[in-house]
Amino acid sequence: MLRFFGFRLLRAAITIVMVVSFAFVVLRLSGDPAQIIMGADAPPEAIAAFRRAWGLEEPLWLQYFHYFGAILSGDLGRSMRDGRDAIALVVERIPATLALTVPALLIKLGLGIPAGITAALHRNSFIDRAVMMLAVAGFTVPSFVLGLLLVLVFAVQLGWLPSGGQESWRHAILPIVTMGVGGAAVLARFTRSAMLEVLGQPYIRTASAKGVPWRAVVWGHALPNAAIPTVTIIGFMVGSLIAGAVVVESVFSWPGVGRLLVVAVANRDLAVVQCILLLVAATMVTANLVVDLLYGALDPRLRQRTA
């Protein structure tokens, strides 16, 4: 077990280092933060002063060396835009993002999994086709289109809900639904496929032939075996809780981590981007770790193989 954990932790650390290094190189090679943050009309003296102040005149490898050293000592740097600690900037946005992504995740699970199971159990029926039609629609319509459509109907035409902002719980409804619907559609399709595959297995036929009630067959035999691909997808969804609302936050003017990421990337505000990427990578790695453990719990064969 220790080896299992150790290997995965090492893999996680390497992943995070690669993400941070890749982001550093890409962001720095694709634009000078001084020019971008100071703007097109900034006086050359101001840009030169900015470069000197933030050490942007040093060779890239030296900047990387300094940056990485600071990270190792726990200093994630400061925003070039306003000098605040990058970690403070990011942390203060996390609650706003979680206020959208967590309820949206619950919608995805609460709608997507039952819909997928229902469709599989009624294969080729009207219910199956209806569920899959909705799932395909939800899956293929981009979230910014769905978001705008919902705003048009529920804010502009009906006037029931606000179109954007973060003033009350009512402002969260449309963005949550926008994210929830798309994710539920994905889960429904995966769950259906996994269930159909399992339902065709000999052990299901055997259980049915033995006279086990159909409900017990589904809950006791089909669902646990069909859970692995679904759990994988849920792992990705949990991993994107921190920065998975980039588009929706922009459409609904929601001041979360996603909006911060967009602004920080556009400004080449390196410390803030890196800080967010570190958090995202850490969340994703943790989610994957939990998924790996769940695999073992769901399928004893995997447990034995690991042991």
Added chain:
Amino acid sequence: MIDRRSLIAGTALAAGLPRFAIGQSDQRPSITVAVQKISNSNTLEPLREQSNVGERVMQTSLWEGLLGRDYANRLRTIPVLATEARRISDSVVELKLRQGVRFHNGDEMTAEDVAFSFGNERMFGPGGPNSGSTIRVGEVNPGRAGKELPIEVPAVANRSFPGFERIEVVDRYTVRWINRTPDVTLEGRLARSGSEIGSRRGFAEAATWLDWSRQPVTTGPYRIAEFRADHSLTLVAHDEYWGGRPPLRQLRFVEVPEVSSRVNGLLSGEYHFACDIPPDQIAGIERNRAFEVQGGTIPNHRLTVFDRNHPVLRDARVRRAFTHAIDRQAIVDSLWAGRTSIPRGLQWEFYGDMFQADWAVPNYDPAEARRLLREAGYRGDPIPYRLLNNYYTNQTTTAQVLTEMWRAAGLNVQIEMKENWSQILERSPTRAVRDWSNSGLFSDPVSSLVNQHGPNGQQQQVGEWTNEEFNRLSVELETSTDRARRKAVFRRMLEIAEREDPAYTVLHQNATFTAKRRDIRWKSAPAFAMDFRSGNWGA
């Protein structure tokens, strides 16, 4: 320069507004304005936030200078916190301060506040004006410790007030601006962004510079209730405002990056104003009779800029061909629905005596363009055009139209999409043509032609263009006090930069559009600033 008429108008406005305010009820409305961006730097200090978006939320509502711009009258320079500006000499201006002006903390504005506002503490840093010293971030840790200025603040201050020496306090309500060198543009510079007056006590009481820059104590009609960076700015009425009780109880700017979201919010009644509306959305919004789109030209011109180091553009005739191949009116009519105009070169009417009324951009003459190309021996070599994706309104479509116009004249221009300004300005053999815009920061061509294209301007600093005679004249324009000579110099500089050895060519004046409910009686200014003072509300 402030003339007698504008002085009287400004004083009459100040005297009249409080009386108007007495008759108002306390049931003042609260309004919400959806903007694309509140502040690029996440601060509300004009010396740090030198941007159009910053001007919108800061000017007239929050910050005021001794002199300012008349937003109702073609941006003429008018007295604001001063009542009089008098020349003592070519390098000294004496200013009488308006009495009874209250800061948001209740203090009266005095000469000490003016001295502070132009002092080392707020503007120039420990080295003083033009010290040329740069402090490293690692050494001073701005934003975390103390009041050290961010590195760019002294740089902007030195650029804005290059000859500034000190403010001399004559008495409680009189100050003298002392310049090291003669400068006829001092009054204009006193009206430009960055010259606003802040409270000395307010600055002293702020824990850090960042705290000050996010909650500055100023004199404007609205004071800051809450500023959430990248999200919203809530201002509330400053009822002791010298210009009369503000007409709004609360003025809230919210950041809504997507155009469609701003429009939807307006239509659903969530926002009272939606800013930065692209011209192609105007007709759609106005189809609903309850809404209208206001706005128009701002003191900013769109340009096409040339790099004369590019092998093809080294020959001025090729660049001149570019300028003649553009049908500017077609761009204005088709992409701007005719709601902007073609200016008379890189200048504005508010330049007053310096405005060259008989100057014009190169005429649209494809035959002349073809002739110039033939003469230059141009053989169709590709000319790269570095382009950002709609950094400016209509930028990409304008570029596509331009490319076709140039192609029709025989120029083989090829668009290269770039992601940011750093990539646009990168020195390499493929740098040839790019977009830009220039603003008239104050009432003199020094603020635009010299500032952007002179020896210390961006175009020369990035190595795109230079011209010996132009540079000599730049110095003369900055230092001469002979007004007739200055006008002649400016004319010659326009001839060089726009005709003989083109550094750029002006395309059209930029414009900004604001959608609002038709029943709100409010007029947009010919600038980014939104005026919510009593004189412009309910008018």
